[in-house]
Amino acid sequence: MIPTPPESTRLTPVTVLGLGPMGRALASAFLNARHPVTIWNRTPGKAGDLPHRGAVVVDSVQDAVRAGEVIVVCLIDYDAVWATLEDLPADWGHRRLINLTSGEPAQARRMSRWASARGVDYLDGAILTPAPAIGTPAGAVLLSGSLDVYEAVRETMDAVGGTVTHLGEDPGQASAYEVALLDIFATSVNGIVHAFALASAEGIEPERFAALATGIGGLLPEMITRFAQQIRADHYPGDRSTIASAASGITHVINTATSHGIDATMLTAAKGVINRAIADGYGSEGLARLASLLHKGGTGSTA
Numbered sequence: 001m002i003p004t005p006p007e008s009t010r011l012t013p014v015t016v017l018g019l020g021p022m023g024r025a026l027a028s029a030f031l032n033a034r035h036p037v038t039i040w041n042r043t044p045g046k047a048g049d050l051p052h053r054g055a056v057v058v059d060s061v062q063d064a065v066r067a068g069e070v071i072v073v074c075l076i077d078y079d080a081v082w083a084t085l086e087d088l089p090a091d092w093g094h095r096r097l098i099n100l101t102s103g104e105p106a107q108a109r110r111m112s113r114w115a116s117a118r119g120v121d122y123l124d125g126a127i128l129t130p131a132p133a134i135g136t137p138a139g140a141v142l143l144s145g146s147l148d149v150y151e152a153v154r155e156t157m158d159a160v161g162g163t164v165t166h167l168g169e170d171p172g173q174a175s176a177y178e179v180a181l182l183d184i185f186a187t188s189v190n191g192i193v194h195a196f197a198l199a200s201a202e203g204i205e206p207e208r209f210a211a212l213a214t215g216i217g218g219l220l221p222e223m224i225t226r227f228a229q230q231i232r233a234d235h236y237p238g239d240r241s242t243i244a245s246a247a248s249g250i251t252h253v254i255n256t257a258t259s260h261g262i263d264a265t266m267l268t269a270a271k272g273v274i275n276r277a278i279a280d281g282y283g284s285e286g287l288a289r290l291a292s293l294l295h296k297g298g299t300g301s302t303a
Helices: 021-032 061-067 078-085 105-117 147-160 173-201 206-233 243-259 265-279 287-293
Strands: 014-017 037-040 070-073 096-099 121-127 140-145 163-166
Touching: 014 021, 014 061, 021 037, 021 147, 037 061, 070 078, 070 147, 078 105, 096 105, 096 147, 105 121, 105 173, 121 147, 121 173, 140 147, 140 173, 147 163, 173 206, 173 243, 173 265, 206 287, 243 265, 243 287, 265 287
Parallel strands: 014 037, 014 070, 070 096, 096 121, 140 163
Antiparallel strands: 121 140
């Protein structure tokens, strides 16, 4: 667990805006670390046991922001953040705004400009772990934006547990990491459910299929590391597998899926990139080469 400071230590008052599962987890973590915590949510009744543990519930965003020195926002999307904050007075004093709402890099940079125009110290962030991990050693949060602001809130943010990493001055970096990581998750989940559908259509029981499918997941960490090295070096040896062999394999999957009436849209899109790579003369190279061909009009060069 995260160590708690002595009772005599003055801890930064924190306000949490948004009481979905993640917002409640954040507020709980700050309470566990003995920070004074104020909470607000657009709709009432979401505070759970937080008031009984010492959190102060307020009805207005203005009161919530006024109560905290570090304001942590965790809402459904950036539109909700805009709607919540846009009508607040311009003078935030010495308060610091940390936005942990999931979004897009361009939205994070726009939000940073909005904050800067009002003299608000701002960090954008991304939470990489589920709500139950917040406040434990397994918690992981990315932050980006002003290093000075990060240094000022670092001890406060230690309450979320695990690892809090500052990625640099660009406020869009945390979101950039998040969307790239979500890309892995989203396409992986699509692949998993598609594989279960295909296996089921061929009469394979889910549990028997799962016993072998988990081994595929075990291949990915090494592959990701190896791909990163090849992309950095702009060198894609086909010593383990080639784009040409991938074309053959994915064709078998597409043909089998379509024979059962299973949607193969994502697979056909992937095969389109593979076909283009082969047409451009990269068939004998390794699969990491495909990353450079996904940009529209990509030529395969990462230089």
